[in-house]
Amino acid sequence: MNRTLAVLACFVPVLVQADAGVTRADDHAPIGVMADHYHGADEVMFSYRHMNMTMDGNRDGTDELSESEVLNDYPVAPREMTTTMDMLGVMYAPSDQVTLMAMLPLIRKEMELVNRMGAEFTTRSQGSGDLKLTAIVHPEGAGPWHFHLGVNAPTGSILEADDTPMGRMRLPYPMQLGSGTWDLRAGATLLGRHHHWSWGGQLNALVRTGENDLGYRLGNEVEGTAWAAWAATDWVSPSLRLSARQWGDIAGEDAALNPDMAPTADPELRGGRRLDLGAGVNLRVPAGPLARHRLALEYETPLHQDLDGPQMDSEGMWTLGWQYDFSL
Numbered sequence: 001m002n003r004t005l006a007v008l009a010c011f012v013p014v015l016v017q018a019d020a021g022v023t024r025a026d027d028h029a030p031i032g033v034m035a036d037h038y039h040g041a042d043e044v045m046f047s048y049r050h051m052n053m054t055m056d057g058n059r060d061g062t063d064e065l066s067e068s069e070v071l072n073d074y075p076v077a078p079r080e081m082t083t084t085m086d087m088l089g090v091m092y093a094p095s096d097q098v099t100l101m102a103m104l105p106l107i108r109k110e111m112e113l114v115n116r117m118g119a120e121f122t123t124r125s126q127g128s129g130d131l132k133l134t135a136i137v138h139p140e141g142a143g144p145w146h147f148h149l150g151v152n153a154p155t156g157s158i159l160e161a162d163d164t165p166m167g168r169m170r171l172p173y174p175m176q177l178g179s180g181t182w183d184l185r186a187g188a189t190l191l192g193r194h195h196h197w198s199w200g201g202q203l204n205a206l207v208r209t210g211e212n213d214l215g216y217r218l219g220n221e222v223e224g225t226a227w228a229a230w231a232a233t234d235w236v237s238p239s240l241r242l243s244a245r246q247w248g249d250i251a252g253e254d255a256a257l258n259p260d261m262a263p264t265a266d267p268e269l270r271g272g273r274r275l276d277l278g279a280g281v282n283l284r285v286p287a288g289p290l291a292r293h294r295l296a297l298e299y300e301t302p303l304h305q306d307l308d309g310p311q312m313d314s315e316g317m318w319t320l321g322w323q324y325d326f327s328l
Contacts (some may be wrong), residue, residue: 024058024092024221025284026198026229026237029191029297031321032203032278033225033241035101035148036189038136039093045325047089054318055081060309069311071116078263078312079120081111081174083310087130091136091325101148105129107156107177113262115165123161123171131180134185152183157253158212170256172264173218174312180212198237201226211252218299221249227278235286241278243300246272248306263310272307274314294323 029036031049039045040264058065058078108126115121119279135151156178160171187204206221227241250267253259259266280298285291301316 001301011266012200017200023284024198024234024280025235025294026120026193026231026239028051028282028288028294028296028323029200029202029276029283030227030239030241030280030298031282032280032298032319033200033227034103035134035136035150035187036136036200036202037191038099038146039091039325040091040327041096042095042328043091043321043325044328045089045091047091047321047323049085049087049089049319049321051083051085051087051317053083053085054315055083055084055312057313058310058313059305059307059313060311062304062306064313067114071114073310074260074262076113077176077310078117078262080110080112081109081312084108097138097140099138101132101136101150103132103134104155105132106130109175109177111175111264117205117254118270119165123162123164123175125157125162125171125175125177127157127160127177130183131155132185146189146191148185148187148189150185152179152185152206154178154182154212156180156212159221160259171252172257172262173250173254173267173270174264179208179218180214181208181210181217183208183218196231197228198229198231212255214253214254216250216252216267217306218250221245221247229282232320235284237281237284239278239280239283239298241280241298242302243276243278245276264312268310269308270312272309273306274306275300277303280309280319292325294321295323296323 002234008285042315086106091101093099107129110169117163130152136148158176158180184207189202191200203221210291229239231237249271253267257265278300283295285293298319302314
């Protein structure tokens, strides 16, 4: 056993460092992964991501629920929800060891619902979400590892309201744009490359602090993701990714919401676990006036969902992104 571990310890650096000096399309992780890389001193990167996530139907645990089953217990049932997000980002490295990152999401949400009388209606919300501020640290001697620590500033609204058959009402938790609290984020990333292959893994934690002005706190989250990419050429790289995520129920409640009206208004029906599979492609312009530009696309679909329900069922998410880096 000790001899086997010694052999592996010698082999892992070879996997990580092979071809380390070559710039390729797979130098960045799939576009759905944040804080996946760091920069050298005085490098800057601008980024834009367009994300579209759909949810359809309801689930309790691992079982899908029919609309009539939800309406047996609640006067209103959610049918479908679409979330569109435009994420604006900037990164700057004051040194080789530290890269600073800021990301601001612009969010649009739409939910289709039906009540027991058969009346169908749609609610909408839109605006900026919570601002994400992050420091990515690559300590000297850390090798293929880097770490990130950050906060989510409560810039997203938790007071969104819209017209319904019952009048204008506060929208339930999934339709709000922010958490209303200062939230802490931390994570670690491992990257490797060997010949035409690259791989990586990342662990993330999101910890909510205190209560927001309405008297509740969203659930904490943990996530682990791992990916592999093939450098078909220096400018194109397809990838596959697995992502496992768990999030908790809401502590406290918004007094303006009636948890007996719809499952989306019940703070005890917000937690869950999900395993997603993602397929993507990274494109890097190698030369010419568009050099240093990257385009990327990824689609994620759930393989397994276990929800504290009734809760809306995730169908999948598209992420399209652009990145451009340069040195000052």
